[in-house]
Amino acid sequence: MEGRLGPCTRAQSQSAFRPSDAPPGLQLLPKGRGRLPGIFPNRAASLKGPGGRGAARGRESDAPKRPPLIGSSLTCPSRRKNPLHFHLVTDTMARNILEMLFHTWMVPAVRVSFYDAEELKPQVSWIPNKHYSGLYGLMKLVLPATLPPDLARVIVLDTDVTFASDIAELWALFAHFSDKQVIGLVENQSDWYLGNLWRNHRPWPALGRGFNTGVILLRLDRLRQAGWEQMWKLTATRELLTLPATSLADQDIFNAVIKEHPRLVQPLPCVWNVQLSDHTLAERCYSEASDLKVIHWNSPKKLRVKNKHVDHFRNLYLTFLEYDGNLLRRELFGCPSPPPPGAEQVQRALAQLDEEDACFEFRQQQLTVHRVHVTFLPHEPPPPQPHDVTLVAQLSMDRLQMLEALCRHWPGPMSLALYLTDAEAQQFLRFVEASAVLSARQNVAYHVVYREGPLYPVNQLRNVALAQALTPYVFLSDIDFLPAYSLYDYLRWAWGGRERNAPSLSSVPCPILFHRYHEWPQGHAPTDYARWREAQTPYRVQWAADYEPYVVVPRDCPRYDPRFVGFGWNKVAHIVELDAQEYELLVLPEAFAIHLPHAPSLDISRFRSSPTYRDCLQALKDEFHQDLSRHYGAAALKYLTGWG
Template sequence: SLVLYGRSLLLSPCLSETPEARVLERAVLESRVREMEEENRQIRLQLNQLQGTAGQPADGGNYGNAAWGASADTGPDDVENTAEERANHTECPRSPTILKCELIHVACVCAGHNASRDVVTLVKSILFHRRNPLHFHFITDAVANQILSSLFQSWMVPSVQVSFYDADELKSEVSWIPNKHYSGIYGLMKLTLTKALPSDLTKVIVLDTDITFATDIAELWAIFRKFTDKQVIGLVENQSDWYLGNLWKNHKPWPALGRGFNTGVILLYLERLRRIGWEQMWRLTAERELMSMLSTSLADQDIFNAFIKQNPVLVHQLPCFWNVQLSDHTRSEQCYTEVSDLKVIHWNSPKKLRVKNKHVEFFRNLYLTFLEYDGNLLRRELFGCPSQATSESVRLQGALEELDEDDQCYDFRRERITVHRVHLYFLQYEYTPAGDDTDVTLVAQLSMDRLQMLEAICKHWEGPISLALYMSDAEAQQFLRYAQASEVLKNRKNVGYHIVYKEGQFYPVNLVRNVALRNANTPYVFLADVDFLPMYGLYDYLRQIISLIIHCITIPVGQK
């Protein structure tokens, strides 16, 4: 009996004595030997790669290039094949060294309408690759809290928990620090995470909102296991010359260790940070440096780097591919020319996608992939992990199971229990309530084919407007570009745009209209089809009528 590719090949005792049988037997054995040699070679390659990633020295060291090194007993052919496989991306993905179904915690500081929109793309990229349950921790202002809580509640992604923390309660912790960075006071909030997050949370991945993941976040979470007993913070080296102080004449940055570290991606070992007195330590560092520096230029990053300069043993340097920084004047190209497997792209520039980088088209396409990706496809259950279904999802599943698929109205009944994702206030929104309780909001709903009506409506109605737009993820981005390019729309801040994402084959007109109606912030509303243009001055006229009504003044018949 011989085994060929896992299958038994039985030869008759009589046949096995013939020359033909011996030739066949030799061929089968030779084939099996070649197969075993190939399997051994693949195993050696995988061992080498694991030694270069999961087996990094625990002392921190320079992770960036060593991750791709070969072990001492690797032969020349193996080194050559490793490089070839790396270039062609043919190797199997390496399994993260974390427990199956281990809960991964991610924290973000998110404030305002624009950041709330940006963080959705980050979340999509994480959900696309993930194989573990996730718990997102958002430090938000009131605006972002309203937007994101509504979004996640309607998104209903399995095995995803979301918690919110009031940024207003943390402002006093950092408001005393003068900061020139465009992120304002929220750019300092990451310093307060040991206090803001639950005391029983031991570790967390902290991310900026302008991050895009190209791999499973579990790989990053696994790096916590490589920390030495003293290390408490994991960071990627800064890829610009900022902290070297040579960008312009008289440039004086905050103190940093070498090139310094970028805080767009941070591994925070919260338990250890609390143990060493992190809150007091960063405060003392900031107070000392502000005596000469007067203010921060890069917000929390300056304070983190000054702290690390004084306590270098506490930092664990991450490989450069965990934070490929695409701001102007960076040396990120050096990272992605030496490493073929990039993990995280960071648009850390005020210009974001308009940054100057000769490879920016490649990175922009990666970002756009998740920007326009259908978020409904991310509602998939995790294989092999216990279901963490909410009471609402259980109720909906029960209602779905009660439907009769042979019912002629099955599609309509199914649509009725469908939960649509809703992104409130997709664009900047500002509204100041009128003082006389007579204000009125124009309420309407529309889809992509009525987009051209928006400018005319805004010209005819100067009051607040609440619009619900029934669109796909890709169409929502088309609308965003249209609104940002329109001189009329971009100058109107009292228009609330609420995206109801498409799902199913029907147009849920009442549901979409109700989203616009519920988010009108005035005592009165004026419902209209989006095809109708209100007459000029109708807003003021309606307010006059409302004033007359609430003051119980009788209007003579026939008088307008």
């Protein structure tokens, strides 16, 4: 990643990201793979927090192969007063996660550039590497050739580091470089390169204890002038004549180059890379330091590393992790900078709202851009199957207990959106890790939408989960419904048979309806339960007012209307949209789900008790009717007359 940093003046803030005339910037470049495990949740990257489980690099230990992640902890938001530009080397999956994160978090004075890891692999694939990060662990070597040629300086970070200070202080250390120095590194805080950790241990050559590459200052301009690409390749080729492979990926090759060319390195103070490895000697550093700057969780055990002071370091990490991430959006101090994309439009719309309007909180909630962290935990996408179905649902913290039962009933892929605070997200992570059922499932994708505002954004949550589904079809369910044990296999069979037996209808989306008995009969009456109990084959039904079945549809179906927040008509409006687009409505004879009892939500309690709440919901319905009329014309008349 890269981030730009410079003196904080209004004139310069407009050109802070233009290398030609801007002051030197902070370049942050963490290395990692697109499979993102558990930093501050497993499997995604964020501006908050380092590695929990299996983050990008685990030094000095034979660790099981785990997918590293991209993204590292930066700094407390109140301390950063400089713009940042992140350069991220990712695969396609990681880019999807990170683009959504940066787009929705709307952090001011932050830019992001992406580079395709697949294009870099051939440049390092010839190097044998025992490190579990695989080829991704070698990609730092090619950064000088990969990054824009006018980029002169970068900070390169492992993704398992936590900043406990302003990263601008690290950038300032470039001023200490001599004319010949091109790389800034902290000494390795273990005996790894001394070769005495175990019998017959033969590390790569290094200068003294060697250097740790978890935090690097790179003078890219000087590296290019010095012929860096030829330099590291010649060194690696020579060492590989007598050594079978790298053990610590890029770090071995950096150290071998520095051993041969010691003038290239500028040693950095140890506090800028306090290494908590399995064989760490870092206490020699922090016992004498008054202020730690960067904590490096470079053991494969990450937060679970055995260290007598680990509780202190873990608390530094967790404290920041549970802060309200919305604080990152508020630039109260620092450089004036252009707002994030979309922020000005949102602010203008919010400014036009009347705070005296009885429905103000409904209007405000509709305009809220929630922070989103898709694929929050490790996830294995399902292999392509022509009729596969993903269960799509949303939930909040008070429904977590439903997840284990749901996983037992539905063995197929799921895409679930969770509405959580930052602190609750960490509780959820611990909940999954403690559950044998949940932790064993790799085909369940969890997407965290961070809580903001008083009303539950139910349709926004559904849309997040729906957008991340990867199979041809989706089962649009709710978290309180347990599908029949056989439902997943039955649906795949039913869709396959339907396409074979009715090719003339293959161009028409055909949702399949589900059923539940409920105290609100009009919501499910068209399903005709008496007929369903006797049915042997699928049968058509017609739309009726307030109909809200649970459906299976193609993945590219219309999205839910996000204006409906809280309780009421959120799903009904979606069924209206499906019918307006001429979806054929079929009921399957052997498909069902069971609705489990649960306590009423806060929103339904407000709906029942507050006339104002019901009036606001009616206003949203009226607006929805008007939009239907504008979009579908005369075809929408039946919804205006049939839906009170």
